[in-house]
Amino acid sequence: MIKHVKLENFKNAVDFDTDLDKINVIVGANNSGKSSVLQGIHFNILAEAVRRNSGRETVSQHSLLYLPSSDFTVLRHGTPYTNYSGNTSKLTLTSDTFSDGENADSFSITISKGRNFENISIKCRPNNPFRQLVTSYTDLYSVYVPGLSGIPLEEKLQTKAVIRSATANGDANLYLRNILYYIKENGDLPKLNELINKIFPSTSIMLPYNPEQDLNIKVTINENGTSLPIELSGTGFLQIVQIMAYVLLFKPKLLLLDEPDEHLHPNNQLLLVDALKLLADKLNTQIIICTHSRHMLTALDDEAKFIWLKNGRVNQSNDSPYMYSVLMDIGALDTFDKVINGTYSCVFLTEDEKVKMAKRLLTYNSFNMNNTLIVPYKGCSNTETAIQLSDFIHRSAPNCKVIIHRDRDFMTDEEVSRVNEKISGHNTIPFVTDGSDIEAYFIDPSHLAYVIGVSRDEIIDWLNTLASNNHVEIQEKFHNKRKEIEYSFLYRDDRTACPSVIDLFGRTVPTASQNRLGKFMLRKANGDVFNKFGRSIDLLQNSPHLKIEQLQTILRQLQA
Known part of the structure; x- marks a missing residue:
């Protein structure tokens, strides 16, 4: 079995240098070099197998068993191969066996351009039993399976x-x-x-x-x-x-699988994992997989070594496979690679699946959106997931500031304080909205009075009429949100301590403005604004009333 592999300067793989286990999973953003690693290992092994079989130091590219391009010279990272030692690529493999009783067998394959047209120069040193096993021409050591x-x-x-x-x-x-x-x-x-x-x-x-x-x-x-x-x-x-x-x-002793999960249903992805475990166990096959499947990552959690690749190099990270699967689940693996590389100095983790409202609010509050990344973490029930993402960012990009947005969702002041305390305890900036959600800022009477051009009292009467006409639905949404709060970490130890929904909501019609879900009221206002005021109006446009004190305080923290 291969104990250690080092692949240098092959396609997008700049320096893939890592130990291997029986089952290995490579994860990383698009164009990080995952496929290049699999192709580079397979190409080098089979190129040396052909050269060894021919007995010459150079072979024609047409004689190769595997060639991932019609012109082998472009396979080198950065600049093409040349027929001198400067422009080469190299694969070094180390075995888990010790043929001399002390040192593990190891050998290197170096690829460069031959003197003659379309010829490849291949040097392989030193000679030992492990090299002879891996580069056999009759018994192929590796099998490469690209995609579905x-x-x-x-x-x-x-x-x-x-x-x-x-x-x-x-x-x-x-x-x-x-x-x-x-x-x-x-x-x-x-x-x-x-x-x-x-x-x-x-x-x-x-x-x-x-x-x-x-x-x-x-x-x-x-x-x-x-x-x-x-x-x-x-x-x-x-x-x-x-x-x-x-x-x-x-x-084969080595199975190279390039996204074998592509287009497979999650249930079949789990069956595929079972099959790979079976092959590794029963047929003693070492496996390296590239995947974007969070289902496979989760299923292989305790069975595989996970290798995170970024910019063609191994990212020396001790994060668990769970974190990779979370990033895949929220579709943020590629964007978080940019965070690690320093593209962004601030990450705004929002519970909203659509970031349009958050982006407008941050822009209106003078956040620099060129270095601020907005990432949805999908729902208030995932606040703890957001905290884990924040911890991950702090480890991977220590200079990056993180804000976690949590909708208030009818929480009491005491509940908000506990949420803020939990988030702040992870060196992260909390942003819990003043109203029920971000949309509540855009349904604020002062803001609407400004953008519509009428008095604040007229807006309040209009919103109260909308609330009265939709009272039952407003009450239902309040009840559902409070139930989510009751079953959250806030009352995990004692749900009976959660305040009564009826006591919080009250019995008046229309209910108080703080009990109305901003998303719902904004939708109703958008649908009625023409009927009420005789013209179409963009309720999301900027106004002085969208300068949010809490966001201004956060902005000063970021600029400090």
Whole structure:
């Protein structure tokens, strides 16, 4: 097994330097170099296998078993390969075995341009048993599976050489039936069906194919006594069967999977994880996966080593896989990479899924939106998740300030104080809205009087009429929000301590303005403003009354 890998200057991988376990998961933003790592490992191993088989120091790029570009010279990071030592790429692998009883076997493969056109110069040092195992030309050490792989409707029987070449080049999905046929010829079909049964009970593969009579290879799937052609199987089943079949036929020691979860339903992603664990355990296969799936991250939490890649380098972070899955869940993995790189000096974590209102309010309060990132953390029930994100930012980008926005949602002053205390205790700035939510600032009578051009008393009468006409719905929303508060961390130890909803809401109609949900009232006001005032008016435009004292205080903190 590979204990340590170091890949330098291959495509977007600048310096991938890390220990490996049996199962390894690479996560990172788009263009961080994840796929480059898998391709670089596979390319270097197979390039040396070809060179070693040829007995020469240079080989033609057309002789390579795997080439992720029509021109190999562009595969080097930054600038193309040259035929001198300056522009090279390098893969160094270290084994977990000690052939001399003291030092682990290790070797390096260095790639540069050959003197002749389209020739590749490959140097591999030193020679040891581990190098001979990894760079074998007959027994491929690694298999690379790029993304979700469909299969053709028909296949004719091909030679083993064709199948081996396709597998080395990442195109084995085009020959899945051939692979299954050779598995059967080797007497391993029962073993494959045993593996499949552990993931898909009562399911097996059958090959009613006679090469003497049939033009195309026939493969059927039998599930609970019902048979259907393999091409009619679901994508989850096909993806897992392909991976199992590759490993069983070619017996690679290293399986490289590039986003195998792509387009798979979450349930099938979890089945895929079970299949990978099975291969690692039963067939002793080492696995490196690139993924954007939070479901796979969560399922592999205790089973895998997690490697965070940013800008082509390993980010030495001790954060748990849970944090990666949270970032994926809120769609912020790419943006948080920019935070770590120093693009933003302030992060505003908001519970609102849509950031339009928060952005307007911050802009009206003179926040610099060029260095302020607004990130939704999806709901007040996730305040603790927001705090974890804040802790993560502080560790990864110590100079970045973090604000956590929490809607007041009809909390009492004492409850707001406890929320502020909890957030502040993590070196984070709390922003709990004065009204029920951010929208409440835009439904404030002074603000509306200014943008509409009428008296404040006229606005108050209008809003009271809207509240009276929608009293039942307003009361229901108040009740639901208070129930969320009752079941939050505020009353986790004693829910009976939560104040009565009826006592807080009161019995008057219309209810007090602080009991009305801002989002709801703003929607009603927008729908009635033309009827009331005879013209369409943008209620979200700026006014002096949107200079919020609490935000001005936060702004001074940021500028201090």
